[in-house]
Amino acid sequence: MATFDYELFVIGGGSGGVRAARVAAQTGAKVGLAEESRMGGTCVIRGCVPKKLMVFASEFSDMFEDAQSYGWDLDVGTFNWSKFRPKLHAELDRLEGIYRSILSNNDVAIHDARATLKNPHTVSLSDGTEVTAKHILIATGCYPVVPGTPGAEHGISSNELFLLDEFPKKMLIVGGGYIASEFAGIMNGLGVEVDQFYRGEQILRGFDDEARTIVAEDMVKRGVNLRLGVNVEELQKRDGGVWVKDTEGGEQLYDQVLFATGRRANTDGLGLEQVGVEIGSKGEVVVDEYSQTSVPSIYAIGDVTNRVQLTPVAIREGMAFVETVFHGNPTPVDHELIPSAVFTQPEFGTIGLTEEQAAAQEPIEVYSTSFKPMHHAFAGREDRVLMKLIVSKATRVVLGCHIVADHAGEMIQLAGIVVKLGATKEQFDQTCAVHPTMAEELVTMKEPTRTT
Template sequence: MSFDYDLFVIGGGSGGVRAARVAAGDTGAKVALAEEDRYGGTCVIRGCVPKKLMVFASEYSGMVEDAQSYGWDIQPGAFNWDAFKGKLHAELDRLEGIYRNILKNNGVESFDQRATVVDPHTVELADGTRKTAKHILVATGGWPTIPEFPGSDLAITSNEIFHLDELPKKMLIVGGGYIACEFAGIMNGLGVEVTQYYRGAQILRGFDDEARGLVSEEMCQNGIDLHLGTNVLEMSKEGDQIRVKATNGDENLFDQVMYATGRNPNSTGLGLEALGVELGRKGEIKVDQYSQTGVPSIYAIGDVTDRVNLTPVAIREGMAFVETVFKGNPTSPDHDLIPTAIFTQPEMGTVGLSEEEAAEQEPIEVYATSFKPMQQSFAGRSARVLMKLIVSKATRKVLGCHIVAPGAGEMIQLAGIAVKMGATKEDFDRTVAVHPTMSEELVTMKQPVRSA
């Protein structure tokens, strides 16, 4: 049977675009891609990229004070949200153009509309057109969700935060994951009065306890009004503001309320279940180690599979898919020991196991040091940083590395290489320290602070 295409990709985010480009460019496959929103997906349009630019913008407020401490006669000015927002959107438009060109230059045909799956080899576009393909790849990503409660429609999500007409004076952020914590830091740095509610006992669940404890402490020191064990009961409109009643008895008015309490896979209404593609409890598409669904011609990658929801992982899964299906080289994406950065303020970088996870598996030694870094200390700041290694007693391998410090994301990328290679504590010890730096502490810690 002949098909219109060898591959039809649904979703123009980082994973889908990479898979389409490599399949078309490297193997000469005939490829089409459909995207109902903007090319570049969550990361480029409403995630990592605009968020990191907002992190940069928000950090300048503290730099002015620091510069004065270092002898510079610099006076703080006001932050102009409109000027920044204009530049931000121009940059996102530029990046979206690059994604469109990547597809065009590799001969991928693209459709700017929603696509659904009709049968194992047919997709239907929003205008009713049907296209056939030997293989279908679903890369539709995830979408933020807001729980249902009285007044929940008044809340925004991280999607809308980049499009606010004006910067709120007072803002409530609900959630304790990295998106909530990053935006709490961003808005606080931009001069917004930030309150954060999280229903759990400590923010950043799943990360190393000591590291998340320090991030939490520093966020409070920076002026974020963090309430743990707290959730919203109901919200109502009051003039231009939102009245929020909380479980801890508080009742406050805010200009904006942002919910960052979870994201769900974007799999609704794609027609998958009718074909026998299995979906999980959150709507995640169930796939095997080669990203193949229960329907052999249909594959899925990225956040819609809810495996490891990170952009570079979606890209890896896309590459592994092309290797497997188009290059005859069955390749399973490697989800082990993925270094990650959380752009909270202070920043956190982590790779491998937390102290708690490692201690459950085997006897370990913990090497950790917390101190005031020279740059901040000289400027009169009390901010602390943390360098921490989790080491196996049996093999001496470094099982986890956790950094809370300015530039932690940059540091963890390099530490991640060592940990991925299976470096031992002695390998770290044999490495000469780069002085004076914060990260030299990773190779100069001689005595464990505790064993578990």
């Protein structure tokens, strides 16, 4: 019987990899983990956490404006990046330390090195050592892709945004997905003049059409110069910034250009294909419902599999992996009806089918209402809220819920429980409203807006 240095070796110290390593170690297994960068991965170091802290910072501009409408006398200054950035990175350092403590406190051996595969049971580390493992888990995440536009090297990705020495006064954001749209709102809220180019017809492709239209309209009302059907043709580094020529022939000079044009699985150079692991067309590790690759000893979880690129999903996949491999209880990951939030301004929460997806599937009723919330109406702002339910005509089950509003992420977490349980529209109606709130509209819409 073969003996190994570890029962499990994890490549990648992000949320999914750390969770899998910790829980596997708690079964008594000997576990090692390698991370070539900083512990915590994309979410903690260069994604969800620093982004959300910047969202919080950017929202104060609206708060200060609203406060004056509510009778407060304020002397408001401007955002100071040189004060915010050190605190931001101190918080990231603190969180990285927590991740390291979680591993060490559970006797997981940490290797601060790049790991590549030598064979199905052997990992080569960049410090020159090799280790063997009965099981290997790939949890290397993904990375932002910068397009091949001439001069694109003069732009930055979301990874570099948190590291800027100088805060821009004027910025171009290229892309129409959730990362581009979130940063457009963030930078606009922090006082930056923001242009956003997206080559498509509307931002947030794949989300509910009505909801993404309201998000786009409100972004424009708040000051983002959103240009649809436009892309970058060329960039040049010039005195004073980055010169950009767009596909409509326009020319502008920006302090910074941010490309948020997609992400790719972080599999290059890991040796996966050489040992027989199947790789998909987007560089992703191909896995079955138990996160197992085409090589029986090698598994993969999280963004590197390109299933659902969300931190909580990676964590659940890590838990299911441990349950399957170390508890002998084969556990597939449930990727259906996952609630999510887009931290645009306004915020957007969603679960289930869009109106377009549901209508293509079966006859539906749509319950939708859009209104000025009390908070903003009193302050004289034009922002609008959307509350929307997609209902099956045949079963009355709520197939989708979409919310555009302040704190939509908090609301969709709770609504997600109900939708996940298969609640009907009548069960929503039977729930007493909490008044006065925005969310009460979810249980007070009695007549469908439209049917298909």
